Amino acid sequence: MTLASSHTSELPPGKDIKGKLSRDDLMMRGGMIIIALYLVITLAFPLFSMLSKSFSTYRFELSQYEFQVSDEAGVFDGSVLTGAALNAQTEAYADSDLSTGADGRLGVTAFFPEFSFRSPVMYQIRNVAENGRFLVGSTLYDDTAWQTLDSNTFRRVQLRPTKSTGVDNFISYFSTPALFNSIKNSLWIAVLSTVVTVSLAFWFAYALNRSCMRFKGFFRLIAMAPILVPSLLPGIALVYLFGNQGMIKELLFGASIYGPIGIVIGSVFFTFPHAFIIISAALAISDARLYEAATSLRATPWRTFWTVTVPGVRYGLISAAFVVFNLVITDFGLPKVIGGQFNVLAVDIYKQVIGQQNFEMGAVVSVVLVVPAILAFAIDRMVQSKQVALLSARSVPYQPTPNAAADRGFLIYCSLVALFILGMLAVCQFAALVKFWPYDLSLSLNNYQFDKMDGGGWASYFNSIKLALLTAICGTSVVFFGAYLVEKSNGFGAGRAVFQMFAMLPMAIPGMVLGLAYIFFFNNPDNPLNAIYGTMTILVICTVTHFYTVSHLTAMTSLKQMDREFESVSASLKQPTLKLFARVTVPVSLPTVLDISIYLFVNAMTTVSAVVFLYSPKTTLASIAVLNMDDAGDIAPAAAMGMMIFYTNAAARIIHLIASRGILRRTQAWRTR
Amino acid sequence: MTAEQTSGEFYLSIKDLWKAFGTFLALRDISLDIKEGEFICFLGPSGCGKTTLLRAIAGLDLQTRGSITQDGKDVSNLPPSERDFGIVFQSYALFPNLTIEKNIAFGLENAGRSKAEIATRVKDLLKLVGLPDQGKKYPAQLSGGQQQRIALARAIATKPGLLLLDEPLSALDAKVRVHLRHEIKELQRKLGVTTVMVTHDQEEALAMADRIVVMNHGVIEQVGSPTEVYREPSNLFVADFIGEMNQIDSAVANGGRLAIGEDSFACHAHDFSDGAAVVAAIRPEDIIPHEVGYQPESAEQNCIEVLLHEMEFLGSFWRCRLQNDRFGGAELIADFSINAVRRLGLAEGKPMIIELPADRLMAFDRSGES
Numbered sequence A: 001m002t003l004a005s006s007h008t009s010e011l012p013p014g015k016d017i018k019g020k021l022s023r024d025d026l027m028m029r030g031g032m033i034i035i036a037l038y039l040v041i042t043l044a045f046p047l048f049s050m051l052s053k054s055f056s057t058y059r060f061e062l063s064q065y066e067f068q069v070s071d072e073a074g075v076f077d078g079s080v081l082t083g084a085a086l087n088a089q090t091e092a093y094a095d096s097d098l099s100t101g102a103d104g105r106l107g108v109t110a111f112f113p114e115f116s117f118r119s120p121v122m123y124q125i126r127n128v129a130e131n132g133r134f135l136v137g138s139t140l141y142d143d144t145a146w147q148t149l150d151s152n153t154f155r156r157v158q159l160r161p162t163k164s165t166g167v168d169n170f171i172s173y174f175s176t177p178a179l180f181n182s183i184k185n186s187l188w189i190a191v192l193s194t195v196v197t198v199s200l201a202f203w204f205a206y207a208l209n210r211s212c213m214r215f216k217g218f219f220r221l222i223a224m225a226p227i228l229v230p231s232l233l234p235g236i237a238l239v240y241l242f243g244n245q246g247m248i249k250e251l252l253f254g255a256s257i258y259g260p261i262g263i264v265i266g267s268v269f270f271t272f273p274h275a276f277i278i279i280s281a282a283l284a285i286s287d288a289r290l291y292e293a294a295t296s297l298r299a300t301p302w303r304t305f306w307t308v309t310v311p312g313v314r315y316g317l318i319s320a321a322f323v324v325f326n327l328v329i330t331d332f333g334l335p336k337v338i339g340g341q342f343n344v345l346a347v348d349i350y351k352q353v354i355g356q357q358n359f360e361m362g363a364v365v366s367v368v369l370v371v372p373a374i375l376a377f378a379i380d381r382m383v384q385s386k387q388v389a390l391l392s393a394r395s396v397p398y399q400p401t402p403n404a405a406a407d408r409g410f411l412i413y414c415s416l417v418a419l420f421i422l423g424m425l426a427v428c429q430f431a432a433l434v435k436f437w438p439y440d441l442s443l444s445l446n447n448y449q450f451d452k453m454d455g456g457g458w459a460s461y462f463n464s465i466k467l468a469l470l471t472a473i474c475g476t477s478v479v480f481f482g483a484y485l486v487e488k489s490n491g492f493g494a495g496r497a498v499f500q501m502f503a504m505l506p507m508a509i510p511g512m513v514l515g516l517a518y519i520f521f522f523n524n525p526d527n528p529l530n531a532i533y534g535t536m537t538i539l540v541i542c543t544v545t546h547f548y549t550v551s552h553l554t555a556m557t558s559l560k561q562m563d564r565e566f567e568s569v570s571a572s573l574k575q576p577t578l579k580l581f582a583r584v585t586v587p588v589s590l591p592t593v594l595d596i597s598i599y600l601f602v603n604a605m606t607t608v609s610a611v612v613f614l615y616s617p618k619t620t621l622a623s624i625a626v627l628n629m630d631d632a633g634d635i636a637p638a639a640a641m642g643m644m645i646f647y648t649n650a651a652a653r654i655i656h657l658i659a660s661r662g663i664l665r666r667t668q669a670w671r672t673r
Numbered sequence B: 001m002t003a004e005q006t007s008g009e010f011y012l013s014i015k016d017l018w019k020a021f022g023t024f025l026a027l028r029d030i031s032l033d034i035k036e037g038e039f040i041c042f043l044g045p046s047g048c049g050k051t052t053l054l055r056a057i058a059g060l061d062l063q064t065r066g067s068i069t070q071d072g073k074d075v076s077n078l079p080p081s082e083r084d085f086g087i088v089f090q091s092y093a094l095f096p097n098l099t100i101e102k103n104i105a106f107g108l109e110n111a112g113r114s115k116a117e118i119a120t121r122v123k124d125l126l127k128l129v130g131l132p133d134q135g136k137k138y139p140a141q142l143s144g145g146q147q148q149r150i151a152l153a154r155a156i157a158t159k160p161g162l163l164l165l166d167e168p169l170s171a172l173d174a175k176v177r178v179h180l181r182h183e184i185k186e187l188q189r190k191l192g193v194t195t196v197m198v199t200h201d202q203e204e205a206l207a208m209a210d211r212i213v214v215m216n217h218g219v220i221e222q223v224g225s226p227t228e229v230y231r232e233p234s235n236l237f238v239a240d241f242i243g244e245m246n247q248i249d250s251a252v253a254n255g256g257r258l259a260i261g262e263d264s265f266a267c268h269a270h271d272f273s274d275g276a277a278v279v280a281a282i283r284p285e286d287i288i289p290h291e292v293g294y295q296p297e298s299a300e301q302n303c304i305e306v307l308l309h310e311m312e313f314l315g316s317f318w319r320c321r322l323q324n325d326r327f328g329g330a331e332l333i334a335d336f337s338i339n340a341v342r343r344l345g346l347a348e349g350k351p352m353i354i355e356l357p358a359d360r361l362m363a364f365d366r367s368g369e370s
């Protein structure tokens, strides 16, 4: 009669039952491992190479070498001098000359003031220790045997540096004001741009969500336009407006647009849509009942605003702030174009690497830049998870009521913002079509003859389209399939957690850092993947990885909404999971798949930061061409190319829209009841 | 249960099965044998582990310990795709982008059937579940009850040896539910497929099951036919969970009788020793009414006088609350037929005699209370 109490309540000892894996399980795990490996190779390894590079220092250790000099008859008297002693005698090299990079070489004839390559004097040189290295011509000697060389050969002797690991690079970074000042510059530019953008975007989003203003659709469209152009395009517009020969440079009252002012204005332009989307989403989910309560309590609009509206969107505001901060601090194109003498971290990386070929210092600056980027990213993630919790508790959507005065105010405000955005684009388009600013304002298409300029010509443009298409197709496939495997495979919890972590990582890594890391990793002759260096493949890989996270999250959100039991049903019917994936999952998620591909396409068209280190003469890109033509002083063609990117992206978006509608109508008949 | 029997004569045998989620034990020491063609219901309160047990049988969530044998084959650690079952979920999990026909045909493909064969089978199945001309529609265009039948058709399309149903009716409204209950039962009988259904609706279980498995807190409390678990509950939990039960504190008096207040009553056989504190229990409908002045034939008839202090008309019977001071102040609930009430002239505030038939008065261990 007492059945319940007769049961023990301790799990009997023994091993947990291990399930036999089905073919599908194996396939899914295999797939996950492959995509995880892809992320490791295209992200973790390069970052690691970069990190280790930043801790590598190279130095000529003169005490590691010994020399002997003969008399004119070629007879050595047996006296041996170390390189260090010779340098002390002759003061040929200062201590700072001895610090170098991985490729450093140091001649030795300077140690011998009476050296002449025609002299019959003979020289001997050797390494003291086994790990010493010097070159004679292109032959490397790394043993301790004496090499006897005549004068003519001796001048071709070059010492090679010794690598050591340590924080020396960081010490020299932080003791060079020209370098570490950039930290301060970057931070305050980012903070200022964030404050301005978030404020502007908040009121814009507020007007669109909470007023009965007219032309909302139009304003929404305009707000998104900056996403379609590279971040350096507003810089070009600003040069035309406020530059040395600017149309309205008097408005700056003598201040220069080249520097913080230009960077902030341009940053506001290109980050505006990002802030707008986030804040708009936050405003859209707030609960009307709270407003009804506030009205019934006779709260003033001002009070309602501070006690209901702002707290309701606080997560949105915080998230938008960190996203904008991250975009600005990691952006390279804009400060490159309009920054003038004002140094910021992202440009420093470029200057160190491209300008000075100092890869180690480039790596150091990258590490410095990653810190705020990762922090901003982490905070944003935390905040976003709270926002989601808010969303699931959503209830009655808010319906704005007309208010003539307020609506007119909002309309004026939104028009001004729209004017700002459209104005920047219009200036670029105008500049592109004018013959020779500001002297000959007649229209021509001369600036579109890209083949006559630096930057790769029209080929760049077509390369960009190729890159964008490949990125959209490959990226969407990899990302969506990867997300599917993580979301729907059984067990393998640890593996899935690791995969998730890798998928989140790209978002935290600034493009410049990623690009530089790729140089270190892929441009290494010992790396079997070295072959893809300088090809379109590496550009595609880099771009897919760079924009992996947002795509992955989009896919995950959509997959999570799908019935978890589809896979169970399919398994019970003994159908392969891949069939389910192709027949059900993909068709049902088609809108999401298309969203991901257009996101990747547009970003591949506009990205500069990562690929700037990776393009080769055969794979120049439109966005890079804008940068290079601007650099070379061909600003009008740069603007023209920038606008080509804009029109291409706009066209892609329109095609995307039409395609989505068409495909939806054809394959998703089930959506309409 | 019949743990000694060899699993050979059963279609499905579950042995010493445990399931742990971290430190939480969702299933504890479950053993159960199911005969071929049987309709089994897992019944229990929410969170008792019904779904967990069903998913273990399907291989969707493996048990932590224990074995499962299906059709003589040890399937304990096999993935779902290597077991033989069809399943219907509470959400139906119909593929929204495929037509009804394609949904049903999904499992028929890749098994060497020709297109024509598949089409015929789909047609037969649609007829079988009573939706012969809905094949071209999409799931969203059907009502909940229709979707449920399609899910069922898809699950039995491949003629699985075992049909698993997880609360298949709970998303439907009451009328449709009762109707489909019969249809599913009918279909199961026609196909003779061994079926396990999870439900927390006792009426559903009583109406459909050949045998009910009553579960609570991860253990099986009782296995038996609907009448068995209803009439002979093995403990207070089962007694209380299925149907209604008056519960009165009592003690076992000399000779196994139950002492309640100042009286002692003859009762159903039990194996408590004299003096044990137990709960006396009787179902409301088992109480027999008599008019005042009724003379019992013997003391074994358990007659007492009570005051009928409240009556509630529940359509097919009267629910009556009865009081007796000598009864330790306890209130009894009794269901009397309309007929009896009229015949005996029962009315609120009047005294009456009730009889507690000895074979319906049961004694339970108090600790079995949940």
Ligand SMILES: Nc1ncnc2c1ncn2[C@@H]1O[C@H](COP(=O)(O)OP(=O)(O)OP(=O)(O)O)[C@@H](O)[C@H]1O
Pocket: B021, B024, B026, B044, B045, B046, B047, B048, B049, B050, B051, B052, B053, B200
């Ligand atoms: N994946 C899981 N992780 C942790 N605990 C779980 C998990 N799945 C189920 N449980 C727990 O196991 C217990 C049994 O769950 P189960 O879903 O089997 O209940 P149920 O009897 O089907 O209930 P219901 O009638 O509500 O469906 C519950 O306490 C539940 O919280």
Ligand SMILES: [Mg+2]
Pocket: B050, B051, B052, B167, B198
């Ligand atoms: Mg359940």
